[in-house]
Each structure stands twice: as C-alpha cells, then as structure tokens.
Amino acid sequence: MAEFSPQQLNSLSFKDISPQTYLINVMVRVTQMENSPLKKYGYKVGVIEFQTDKTDREKTNPDLILTTEKHSHSLLVECKAESLKSRQLRRYEGLQPEVLLSYFTVKNPELYYIDPVIFSLSDETCEKRPIKDHPLPVIVLKYPDDNKICLECNDFRKGHMYSHLHRIFSECINVPDHILRLQISDVYLDPHEDCRAFVKRLLESIISYLLKEQTKVIHPERLAHYIYPIWEAIGPQKQDQIINSVIEVLKRISIYERDRTRGKRQKPFCEFKEGKLIISNDINTYEAIRRFGNLMIEALDVLLKKTCEKKEKNLTLDEALKRKSEGKRGELTMEDKVEIPITVEYFGEDPLWKHISPKGEHKEVELGKGVKLRYNRTEFKLALGHPQVDWFSLIIIPFIVGYVGHRTYPYIDKAIDKLVALIRQGDIKAVKIGARKIPPMHYSEEELKQIIKEAIDEYIRGE
Amino acid sequence: MSENTPIFKTREEFWRFMERHISKTYHHLTEEERLPYKHNYLKSYLIEVNSLDPRQIPEYISQIRLRQTKLSAKVIPTKDPRLYNIIITALITRGGRTTKKTATFYLDISPKLPRFWIIHTIEKSQDADALLKYLVIKPGSRLDRPWFSSNLLIEFSKKLGELKGLGIQYKYSEILGEHPLYSESESDESVIDTPEDPFMKEEFPYTDEVLASEFTMRVWGRVSERLLKKLLKDKYLRQISALSSIGIRRESDKDSFILEDITYWGKFKTSGSSFFEHMEIIHEVERRYLKLLSERIESELISAEKTSFGYYPKGSPFIITLQNTELQDNPKLFEAFVNKVFSGRPPFRIFGIKSKIAKDEYVIYGTDLHNGDPIELEVTPEWIAIHLRSIPNQNVCGNTILRFFTNIQRYYDPQAVLESETNGRILAPTA
Numbered sequence: 001m002a003e004f005s006p007q008q009l010n011s012l013s014f015k016d017i018s019p020q021t022y023l024i025n026v027m028v029r030v031t032q033m034e035n036s037p038l039k040k041y042g043y044k045v046g047v048i049e050f051q052t053d054k055t056d057r058e059k060t061n062p063d064l065i066l067t068t069e070k071h072s073h074s075l076l077v078e079c080k081a082e083s084l085k086s087r088q089l090r091r092y093e094g095l096q097p098e099v100l101l102s103y104f105t106v107k108n109p110e111l112y113y114i115d116p117v118i119f120s121l122s123d124e125t126c127e128k129r130p131i132k133d134h135p136l137p138v139i140v141l142k143y144p145d146d147n148k149i150c151l152e153c154n155d156f157r158k159g160h161m162y163s164h165l166h167r168i169f170s171e172c173i174n175v176p177d178h179i180l181r182l183q184i185s186d187v188y189l190d191p192h193e194d195c196r197a198f199v200k201r202l203l204e205s206i207i208s209y210l211l212k213e214q215t216k217v218i219h220p221e222r223l224a225h226y227i228y229p230i231w232e233a234i235g236p237q238k239q240d241q242i243i244n245s246v247i248e249v250l251k252r253i254s255i256y257e258r259d260r261t262r263g264k265r266q267k268p269f270c271e272f273k274e275g276k277l278i279i280s281n282d283i284n285t286y287e288a289i290r291r292f293g294n295l296m297i298e299a300l301d302v303l304l305k306k307t308c309e310k311k312e313k314n315l316t317l318d319e320a321l322k323r324k325s326e327g328k329r330g331e332l333t334m335e336d337k338v339e340i341p342i343t344v345e346y347f348g349e350d351p352l353w354k355h356i357s358p359k360g361e362h363k364e365v366e367l368g369k370g371v372k373l374r375y376n377r378t379e380f381k382l383a384l385g386h387p388q389v390d391w392f393s394l395i396i397i398p399f400i401v402g403y404v405g406h407r408t409y410p411y412i413d414k415a416i417d418k419l420v421a422l423i424r425q426g427d428i429k430a431v432k433i434g435a436r437k438i439p440p441m442h443y444s445e446e447e448l449k450q451i452i453k454e455a456i457d458e459y460i461r462g463e
Numbered sequence: 464m465s466e467n468t469p470i471f472k473t474r475e476e477f478w479r480f481m482e483r484h485i486s487k488t489y490h491h492l493t494e495e496e497r498l499p500y501k502h503n504y505l506k507s508y509l510i511e512v513n514s515l516d517p518r519q520i521p522e523y524i525s526q527i528r529l530r531q532t533k534l535s536a537k538v539i540p541t542k543d544p545r546l547y548n549i550i551i552t553a554l555i556t557r558g559g560r561t562t563k564k565t566a567t568f569y570l571d572i573s574p575k576l577p578r579f580w581i582i583h584t585i586e587k588s589q590d591a592d593a594l595l596k597y598l599v600i601k602p603g604s605r606l607d608r609p610w611f612s613s614n615l616l617i618e619f620s621k622k623l624g625e626l627k628g629l630g631i632q633y634k635y636s637e638i639l640g641e642h643p644l645y646s647e648s649e650s651d652e653s654v655i656d657t658p659e660d661p662f663m664k665e666e667f668p669y670t671d672e673v674l675a676s677e678f679t680m681r682v683w684g685r686v687s688e689r690l691l692k693k694l695l696k697d698k699y700l701r702q703i704s705a706l707s708s709i710g711i712r713r714e715s716d717k718d719s720f721i722l723e724d725i726t727y728w729g730k731f732k733t734s735g736s737s738f739f740e741h742m743e744i745i746h747e748v749e750r751r752y753l754k755l756l757s758e759r760i761e762s763e764l765i766s767a768e769k770t771s772f773g774y775y776p777k778g779s780p781f782i783i784t785l786q787n788t789e790l791q792d793n794p795k796l797f798e799a800f801v802n803k804v805f806s807g808r809p810p811f812r813i814f815g816i817k818s819k820i821a822k823d824e825y826v827i828y829g830t831d832l833h834n835g836d837p838i839e840l841e842v843t844p845e846w847i848a849i850h851l852r853s854i855p856n857q858n859v860c861g862n863t864i865l866r867f868f869t870n871i872q873r874y875y876d877p878q879a880v881l882e883s884e885t886n887g888r889i890l891a892p893t894a
Contacts (some may be wrong), residue, residue, distance in 0.1 A: 016818055019471060028776055031776075031777070034883065034884055044770055044773050044774065044775045045774050045775065045776055046773035046774075067773055069770070072717075102577065104773065141761075161656060175885060178779070178780045178841075178848050178884075180765055180776065180779070180780065181780075181839050181850045182765070182776070196818070200816045200828040201839070202818060203837075204815070204828040204830055207814060208830045208835045208836065208837040210835070211603035211830065211832070211834065212835035212836075212854065212855075216879070225854060226837060226854055229765050229766065229767060229854075230774050230776055231855070232769065232773035232855075233773060282528075283807075284828075286807070286814055290814070293816045296814070297818070306496060306884065394770075457583070
C-alpha cells in the first residue's frame with residue numbers, strides 16, 4: 001500500500017452533523033478502511049439504522065449492524081451521544097440472534113451469535129446507571145485527542161469471536177483523519193443537529209438528479225438514492241422515514257415557489273403533484289434551489305436557536321420559512337422583542353429604591369422606538385426591538401454577526417445610558433446580566449457602558 | 464471557415480490529407496518562418512464523453528441556449544463509422560449586428576479508447592477553440608476535457624519525446640484578484656447557463672503582498688528543459704509555476720517526426736512529417752490519462768458493493784494538501800476563494816450550497832455541472848477533502864477530481880498535492 005501522509009486532525013469533526021451521525025460514519029469508515037482489523041475478520045456493513053419487526057415495547061434499533069458471514073457473527077452497534085436508557089439496554093440483552101437471521105445469511109447459522117455494543121463519545125458512559133445495571137461492552141471514540149476507538153468497560157460475549165474482538169478493541173482502532181460522509185441520521189425537519197445537513201444534501205441532490213437523469217420529474221424514492229450513497233443498506237423503517245422527509249421538503253419548495261411567484265409575471269419553476277415534483281431543468285432552477293436552500297437553512301436556524309425556542313415555542317418551520325421569505329417588516333410586536341433581565345445587588349440599604357420605585361411597582365420607560373426599559377427595585381428588563389428591521393434581522397443577525405451594537409439596535413446606546421445613569425444613582429455592588437456579574441464601581445462610566453453592552457450581546461447570543 | 468477545409472468520405476482520404484497538411488505546416492515554418500494566409504496548424508482536441516452518440520450532435524447543440532448566440536451543427540458521416548465530419552456554426556448578435564462563425568471538425572473515435580473523442584481541425588485556433596467550448600459548457604452535457612495538472616504534463620514530457628517547449632500560466636489574480644474568472648473567454652460564456660458572479664470586484668480583499676498575482680511565460684527551444692529545472696528548483700518560482708503547455712519533439716526515424724504542443728486542457732497543436740506520430744502521441748496521452756483516471760481516481764469513488772448479507776462501502780475521500788499559505792489567517796480572502804471556486808462557473812464548474820461550519824472551514828454540498836455528479840467538499844485553508852459519491856445505475860466521473868485539482872494548481876497553488884488513503888500520493892509536485 002502506498003504511504004498515506006496524515007492530514008491535520010479535525011477533518012469534518014461533527015460541526016455540521018450530529019454526534020450520532022458522526023459515530024455511525026466513523027464506524028463505517030473503520031470497517032472499510034485499509035488495514036481495518038474488522039475487515040480482516042470479514043465484517044461488513046449489514047444494515048444501517050435497523051429496526052426489528054417487533055412492537056414498540058420490544059423493538060431494538062441498532063444504528064449499525066456489522067456482520068461477518070465467514071465467522072457467523074454480528075456486532076450490533078448502538079451509537080450513543082447522550083442518554084442511555086435501561087429499557088433499551090435490556091432489550092439488547094434479550095435479543096435473540098434468530099431474529100437477525102431472517103435478514104442475513106451466514107455460513108454457519110448454528111454458530112451465529114450477536115454482540116450488542118455501545119459506541120460513545122464519552123468515557124463517562126461507563127459510569128452511567130443503565131450501563132452498570134446492564135453491562136454491555138462500551139467502546140469510546142477518543143476524540144479529538146487520540147482519534148482512536150477503545151474498549152472502555154465491560155466485555156464482549158464469550159463466543160468464538162470473543163478473543164478477536166476483545167483484542168481489537170482493547171488495543172484500540174485508529175480512526176482515519178477523514179471519515180466518509182455517508183449517513184445523515186436525523187432526517188426530521190424539526191430542530192435537530194442533522195436537519196441542516198440533510199436539507200442541504202437533499203437540495204444538492206435535486207440538482208444532481210436533474211442533470212444526471214435529464215428529466216423534469218423527481219420521484220422522492222429515486223431522489224433518496226442520490227442523498228444516501230448506500231441507500232440499500234438502510235433499514236426499511238428508516239428508509240420510509242427518509243422518504244417522508246424528502247416529500248416534506250419537496251412540497252415546501254413547491255409551496256414556497258407558488259407563494260413567491262403569486263401576483264408576479266413569473267411562472268413557478270416547480271409543482272408537487274401526485275407524489276412527484278414536476279420541475280423545470282435549467283440553471284435558473286438550480287439557482288432558485290440554492291436560494292431556497294439558504295432560506296430553509298436560515299429558517300431551521302431560527303428553530304434551533306435556544307432563545308427563539310424559548311420565545312417562540314409554537315413557531316413551526318413553515319411559519320419560520322414564511323417569515324423569512326416575506327422578509328417581514330413593520331411594527332414590532334411583543335413576540336418579536338428580546339427581553340433581557342438585569343438584576344442588581346446592593347451594598348446596604350437601597351437609596352435607589354426610593355428614588356425610582358417608591359412603592360415597589362414596575363416602572364417602564366420608553367427610550368425610543370422599539371426599546372423599553374422596565375424595572376423595579378432589583379430587576380431591570382430591557383426590551384429591544386426595532387420597527388424598521390425585519391424580524392429575522394432582529395433575532396438572527398445578532399447571533400450570526402455576533403454583536404448587538406448600532407447596526408441592529410440603534411437605540412441601545414440610549415437604553416444603556418439610561419441604565420448606567422440609574423445604576424450610578426444607587427449604592428450598587430453588582431449588576432448581573434446573563435452569566436456576567438459586573439461590579440460597577442470598578443469601572444468608569446464609559447467602561448461600564450461598554451461592558452454592559454457586551455454582556456447584553458452575550459446574553460442575546462445565548463452564551 | 465477556411466475555403467480549403469475538405470469534407471472527407473473515407474478514413475484513408477482523411478489520413479492522407481492530414482499527413483500532407485502537417486508536412487506543409489512544417490515546411491512553411493522552417494522555410495518561410497511563418498504560415499501562409501489561411502493555412503493553420505492541425506489541432507486535435509481530446510473530449511471526454513460519457514454517452515453522446517455523434518449523430519445526436521446537431522440536436523444536442525441546438526438545445527444549448529445562449530442569449531446572444533445561436534448554434535447549429537451538421538454531421539456528415541464517412542464510410543468509416545468511427546469518423547465524422549462535423550460543421551458547427553454560431554450566429555452571434557452584438558449591438559444589432561450578426562456575425563457568423565463556422566468551423567469544420569473531424570470526429571475520430573478510437574475503438575480501444577471510446578471514452579475520449581479526438582476532434583481534429585485545421586481551422587483558425589480562435590474559432591475552433593470557441594466553437595468547441597460550446598460543446599462542453601452546457602450543464603449536464605456529460606462532455607468534458609481531460610485536465611493535465613503540471614505534474615502530469617511533466618510526466619508526459621519525460622515519456623513522450625524531447626521537451627522543446629514550455630508554457631506557464633499562473634492566474635492567481637483571476638480567482639483572488641481584480642479580474643473575474645475566465646476573463647479572456649468569449650463574452651457569451653459569462654451569460655451561458657452559469658450563475659451570476661457572486662463577488663463584486665471591489666469587494667475583493669486583494670492584497671499587494673501576494674507572491675505573484677500572475678505569471679505567464681512561453682518558450683520554445685532546447686532551453687526549455689533547463690528552464691523547467693530551474694523553475695522547479697527555486698523555492699519561490701516553483702510556487703507560481705503552473706504549467707499550461709509543453710512542447711515535444713518525437714521521431715521514430717529521420718524522416719518521421721512530429722513537433723507537438725500539448726495544452727493542459729487537452730489540445731494538441733502539431734507540425735512535422737508524420738500524422739501517425741501525432742496520433743501515437745495522442746493515444747499515449749489518452750492511455751496514461753485513462754490509467755490515472757480509472758486506476759487511481761475512479762477506484763476510490765464512494766460507493767457500496769452488495770454482498771449476500773449486506774453492503775460493503777468502498778472508496779475514501781481525496782485530499783488536496785495546499786502548500787500556498789495565502790488563505791491562512793485571512794478569513795475574507797478565504798471566503799472570496801470559496802465563493803469563486805464553488806459558484807458553478809468555469810473552469811471549476813462545481814455548483815454548491817456552502818455551509819460555514821467553523822471560522823476557517825466550509826462544507827460544500829455541491830454538484831458537478833458537467834454531469835451532475837454529487838460532490839461534497841470540506842474546505843480549509845490548509846486542505847480540501849473531496850467526497851465524490853456514486854449513484855446506483857449512473858456513471859460517476861472521476862474527471863471531476865482532476866479538473867478541480869488541475870485548476871487549483873493553475874489558479875491558486877501549483878505545489879498542491881492530491882492524495883487518497885488507498886492510493887497515497889496521486890499527483891504531487893515534481894522534485
């Protein structure tokens with residue numbers, strides 16, 4: 001084999017996909033890579049995201065089944081990024097190999113047995129209660145320090161593959177720097193970590209489909225083959241789930257396009273009809289798909305942001321898309337504003353108390369269009385908004401651009417001036433904004449304004 | 464179209480004519496030091512074809528939609544089913560005036576290497592280059608050129624004959640400088656089926672501190688080899704020495720020789736005494752290129768092999784390691800680079816939805832516009848990982864990788880290295 005010069009680590013990482021998807025792709029990669037110890041024993045990817053045909057109470061859903069036909073054995077890999085459930089592990093323990101034999105053929109079915117294994121990103125998994133109760137082997141990806149997969153606790157079943165598997169994982173498997181971008185696990189169009197990657201690959205696949213098949217009709221099932229390079233290896237239930245999500249996106253492109261062209265002298269470039277997307281096939285269409293892609297990603301971003309989740313509990317993807325595509329403008333509503341709680345601690349008796357709110361009631365000061373300061377004895381609430389900018393600029397730009405400053409909130413300086421003036425009047429020990437505790441007496445007035453502005457910025461960005 | 468451009472009925476006729484033509488070219492050049500009016504070099508172009516039948520060319524070419532140009536083609540078969548006369552016409556309207564450009568080509572299909580068409584012509588280079596460009600430029604055309612990286616051209620120069628000429632075109636400024644990409648190309652290309660230029664000129668974070676914004680050089684003669692060695696030895700010059708062409712002299716005996724100029728995108732310009740030697744050179748280049756493509760690139764595409772109990776994923780990503788450090792610690796320049804390269808415009812032709820996942824890392828969900836291959840790239844200032852995935856029952860073309868790499872060398876980093884896990888270093892700078 002030719003020598004492969006190692007690249008800098010951190011290729012891909014899981015910055016645009018979920019840890020679970022990353023783990024699935026890592027395990028596929030170490031099974032097929034050059035010099036793979038698993039490949040040596042003939043392990044191949046049997047099924048990705050498998051589900052046994054059982055009732056909900058009994059079913060097991062391994063993320064990956066690696067099977068060696070030659071040695072009549074399967075590894076059932078459960079990729080776990082976060083929580084483990086005892087019920088789930090109990091089902092794995094009780095799973096009979098015969099169930100899987102209805103899906104595979106192996107050389108010696110009478111010898112066939114299975115090994116469920118937990119594949120995790122954290123060595124703390126071994127400390128979890130469910131693992132202590134159900135001691136399945138835990139293998140951990142030591143990322144990013146070593147980029148190795150090692151057996152962390154418990155052990156494989158005592159069968160004819162025991163010594164091999166024990167040795168392979170005890171000695172650790174080196175993971176190549178560049179894994180394959182194969183599976184995208186979460187395909188729901190809810191705010192999941194994979195949803196953006198799924199939508200992007202789906203939209204890119206539409207363009208591939210149009211160019212490759214020289215067609216104007218897109219069938220969701222065929223499109224899925226473009227999205228998933230090893231589509232056939234994906235479990236049937238997962239395939240159904242993927243196709244449903246594909247249909248959802250195709251329908252949305254069609255709705256978006258219909259809305260976009262309504263009342264204009266333009267023809268929509270696509271229409272979803274009888275389970276297919278009828279679409280024109282030219283560079284303008286590809287451009288429109290790219291535009292829609294960017295819009296959709298921004299809408300998904302809205303759903304993903306914690307603040308928005310908190311503020312807009314019932315916001316659906318379609319609403320987010322609609323808002324984005326309309327570039328909503330106009331008067332600021334209460335739903336549109338960001339409210340920042342600011343609490344204060346006093347050294348002794350509070351002279352400010354009497355000054356600003358003698359009866360302890362809330363006071364509200366309008367500091368300019370869209371900016372209000374509401375406060376009582378110990379708490380200030382700064383409500384920010386701007387009637388001239390659209391909702392997305394208001395909520396999203398600060399997250400992306402990373403500052404609140406003049407561009408997004410032109411009245412913020414005025415609000416901060418007022419706030420600092422009030423703080424200066426009192427014998428205040430500390431001002432708390434989000435996670436920041438600011439002792440005002442340590443700073444000059446200008447410094448204090450700057451620090452408060454930064455703290456507000458951090459709060460809005462959810463830091 | 465030249466008045467003396469013939470239409471052939473047989474391969475024998477074609478072969479004799481070409482033999483005479485290149486001898487005349489050589490004679491004119493040696494005796495008169497220039498070519499007479501309307502006598503042009505024989506030029507042969509390699510075109511990578513996936514599925515087009517030559518008889519479908521008129522229909523195919525009539526479907527190409529341009530704003531200012533109307534294209535048509537006529538195919539006249541010869542008695543040999545592997546040789547066709549093709550006349551391509553472009554009616555170009557500019558400012559209310561229409562001009563006509565016509566050129567005759569001879570399409571030659573080798574039975575051994577059908578993946579590449581050889582298209583010959585004795586028309587003017589400018590017309591022939593422009594008209595052939597239309598053939599490959601249409602999105603989804605499944606037609607492409609071969610792409611010879613600097614390393615590959617050097618390899619050809621060592622194996623095919625004696626190095627007699629050298630061309631260098633390093634075009635950094637076109638991708639990261641003041642000029643739009645492909646500024647020298649025909650104006651129609653900017654409107655043809657390609658998206659708008661995503662970057663305004665004045666927004667370019669262009670800096671005067673670059674090693675060189677452009678380096679163009681052309682030399683013919685014995686000094687070529689010496690010059691090439693000097694360029695590759697020098698620490699700074701090798702960083703900007705992107706080879707665009709090589710000149711070769713090859714002879715089998717005293718009376719049978721050829722002078723060949725091979726361009727990085729598969730154009731062969733020739734004079735000499737033997738058409739046979741000319742064809743030998745083309746076939747040799749084809750064989751070497753195909754070997755590289757099939758054994759070291761297409762064997763690595765991401766796919767899955769079906770087995771009796773599941774699937775075995777195959778392939779690994781291709782990695783381009785960049786030696787040029789201009790993009791490092793320069794987010795604006797890096798962003799400009801990503802926007803330019805993945806806009807879908809020639810020569811990269813990768814149309815992508817980009818996703819910034821870190822300060823200095825993008826993931827591009829892309830499509831190769833030449834044939835629709837799905838391609839995902841992770842792009843950083845230090846390396847680029849390319850995942851080209853296959854689709855069941857569809858051809859996926861490894862030429863995409865070589866096109867991308869060759870143009871990265873030409874526009875940004877002549878010292879870039881292409882490698883993969885299984886095949887190790889595939890293309891690396893010659894020491």
